Amino acid sequence: MSPWANFALGFTYLSPVVGIYTVFAYAMAQAGPPMIWSLVIVGLGQFLVALIFSEVVAQFPVAGGVYPWTRRLWGRKYAWMTGWVYLIALLVTIGSVAYGSGPFIAS
Numbered sequence: 001m002s003p004w005a006n007f008a009l010g011f012t013y014l015s016p017v018v019g020i021y022t023v024f025a026y027a028m029a030q031a032g033p034p035m036i037w038s039l040v041i042v043g044l045g046q047f048l049v050a051l052i053f054s055e056v057v058a059q060f061p062v063a064g065g066v067y068p069w070t071r072r073l074w075g076r077k078y079a080w081m082t083g084w085v086y087l088i089a090l091l092v093t094i095g096s097v098a099y100g101s102g103p104f105i106a107s
Helices: 003-031 033-059 066-074 076-106
Strands: none
Touching: 003 033, 066 076
16 A cells, blocks of 8 residues: 555544544534434444445455564564554553543543
């Protein structure tokens, strides 16, 4: 995949998720209960994104994670670094989401 295709795929994956969480409270305050239909529409959009990812996975075998692919493409030194950076990114992301969603859930 080209760098542009990789960026486009990642942007397609994140945009609907971030958008719906960002405007949820505002939409609920302005539109009221009928706003629930927007969640149905966004859910269908996310399903289409999942179908796109399933097509990508069918074409490009990504099973096994970033370490084996980086090892094959760039060597052990970069694979080790990529694996650790990816692990740290996952831990930071999980912690950030849990910390950020706490006040939202508590309210």
